[in-house]
């Protein structure tokens with residue numbers, strides 16, 4: 104089935120089975136491999152993308168129901184890898200193996216879009232769904248706080 | 259300035275070439291014994307890790323590229339190993355670019371990520387490599403200036419003339435490349451280190467935060483197909499037959515083939531290959547009911563109660579003094595049993611590998627902790643020569659021991675060989691979790707003989723599935739600290755594949771022993787701190803050559819963590835637990851703090867004091883400790899893999915609980931200042947963590963937890 108997708112502000116035409124999860128269309132068809140496969144069942148958050156700005160797990164989302172919604176992946180989060188969350192992630196040196204981190208960054212940036220001054224509890228709630236097997240949780244929390252700070256100072 | 263002088267056969271250690279037009283490259287062999295006749299390549303394209311295992315490239319503009327030799331699984335060696343080279347080379351870290359070395363194969367190195375040994379093994383060699391290159395640049399400058407090399411110095415990428423003028427490395431490389439490799443080089447005095455010991459961030463951070471393709475899972479090339487694989491559901495089962503008629507009807511499924519005892523489904527993308535897998539109907543030989551966690555429990559209990567169990571081997575690993583006499587003369591005998599389940603590794607990046615097997619070469623690419631061994635195994639399986647294999651390493655989405663085994667790389671190669679196409683094999687999470695290599699299920703019985711308030715005897719019996727304590731681990735604490743001691747093990751054979759899991763054996767042995775010492779201290783009414791300090795005093799008197807730990811260094815970490823955590827002086831409602839362990843050549847002490855929140859004990863904070871010698875990268879080392887501790891406590895709290903009739907019962911994260919952000923305590927790490935050579939950080943902070951938590955939970959609630967996972971074994975009752 105031919106489908107038009109809006110990914111990172113570009114229209115992309117793909118020809119895939121309509122049930123293919125968006126994750127695999129991004130990774131195998133469009134070669135946007137920043138979005139990661141972790142579990143395929145919505146449990147780990149590695150595949151998180153923004154759909155019209157809202158955090159969405161792409162491993163469970165059949166590509167045919169994306170419709171006109173705008174998809175943003177880690178590759179399109181900022182033009183120069185300089186979204187406050189990306190800057191904070193490097194400053195705090197969050198990644199260990201790094202595999203989960205695109206999902207973490209997408210989750211944190213979606214939180215900041217909704218709420219530019221989240222409380223500690225808001226941060227914990229938002230990030231709790233993403234597994235990091237290397238257990239970088241302490242730095243994830245710190246980095247989100249740092250990103251909040253960066254967002255507020257650049258305003 | 260105190261410097262260390264070295265003498266070695268530099269010609270076999272290092273080769274130097276001019277790079278066509280762009281600078282100079284130093285090829286380094288890490289094993290001094292290798293007598294490579296190879297020359298370094300004159301262009302970057304022909305870098306070959308069969309010949310040399312690390313390269314330092316200095317460009318005409320002074321930029322330095324260091325090829326990091328070891329697999330990066332999140333333990334930070336891609337950052338810390340080049341830091342060591344850069345230090346002795348004496349260049350600013352910000353002028354260094356790090357590139358993952360392409361794989362190596364057979365010959366000499368230890369291109370392995372495992373056992374927390376990367377840094378320990380190559381510490382001196384990396385320093386010598388940097389120092390040799392630096393000396394050649396100094397010699398080049400001295401020739402130019404007509405002064406003695408010994409009168410010149412270096413700083414931040416410049417050679418400095420006795421009168422203060424200077425020349426950049428970039429201006430000297432062409433000349434340096436033509437000089438003899440010096441026989442003698444000076445190493446820096448650790449007090450003068452400018453890069454080692456300073457905070458450095460993960461060198462791949464930029465790429466990671468922008469989602470660049472870095473992992474095996476991300477690899478793609480034109481013409482490549484995707485494969486999924488079906489293993490038998492139960493360990494020990496044989497594939498009898500399969501029906502692939504439904505699977506073949508799926509649009510995009512191209513081939514379904516038998517690979518040994520497994521079935522591979524080939525498709526145009528990963529998802530199609532997964533769909534095809536689900537549609538295949540296979541029949542297998544009957545599963546063995548004895549391959550079950552409950553059955554293993556029974557066998558273990560029988561072994562620990564002293565019954566003879568058929569098929570289980572008893573082995574004495576260490577025996578000191580007279581254990582029989584000690585227990586006979588004891589006024590009190592204290593005996594406890596500690597139990598652990600199987601655990602899956604669950605690396606965040608599921609197993610995957612790329613293979614392209616053609617009549618003249620075998621190309622491999624993917625996440626592997628043992629590239630050298632795996633290349634050999636692939637060659638053997640294909641009945642080809644290992645020289646035909648090239649293996650490219652990539653950043654690895656977690657190891658934890660799972661990727662020491664290259665089974666999935668071999669499968670990918672067999673598939674490619676059969677279908678004659680380049681292929682990427684991808685495991686689903688279910689494949690990854692249910693057909694892996696597990697932390698052995700294990701129980702320990704520990705008995706102590708007490709006389710006149712002193713511990714006079716220690717008897718540890720292990721009953722474990724497939725893998726047991728080895729000789730070296732039997733020489734860890736408390737061996738040497740108690741006069742009469744016996745460590746014995748029983749292995750139970752099983753078809754459930756078991757192997758190293760982060761901090762093998764120690765990951766649970768430390769829990770058993772460090773919980774036991776807490777229980778003993780309470781029984782004997784001594785403070786847990788004093789009990790360890792006294793035992794270590796005793797160990798100092800009984801040092802023997804087998805003893806693996808240093809009682810002095812162990813006491814020092816205890817004292818440090820006691821000070822850091824203000825042991826015994828916590829605010830009301832905060833309860834502490836201590837644990838101390840030596841493993842992977844590092845000494846670690848931890849104090850966990852537990853508070854009761856909503857009627858539940860919660861580990862809120864962990865203090866951790868580490869002696870790992872010189873800390874190469876404090877930022878990376880602290881990250882390893884934070885992760886290791888949260889990982890250790892998380893698994894002790896929540897995780898287990900139950901096996902029933904040979905089948906692992908949890909197949910994805912909804913059934914296998916891993917720790918998450920809200921469960922994670924705050925970790926505060928401190929390092930003992932040291933001038934000793936650095937030791938590992940990837941593993942040694944994990945083993946002591948669960949006992950510190952359990953000891954603190956006991957202090958808070960009076961509940962003694964002896965069985966993992968805590969949530970199912972007493973924490974909530």
Ligand code: FES
Nearest residue numbers: 142143145148162
């Ligand atoms: S891969 Fe989508 S939630 Fe795990």
Ligand code: FES
Nearest residue numbers: 200201235236237
């Ligand atoms: S950094 Fe390895 S899984 Fe998160």
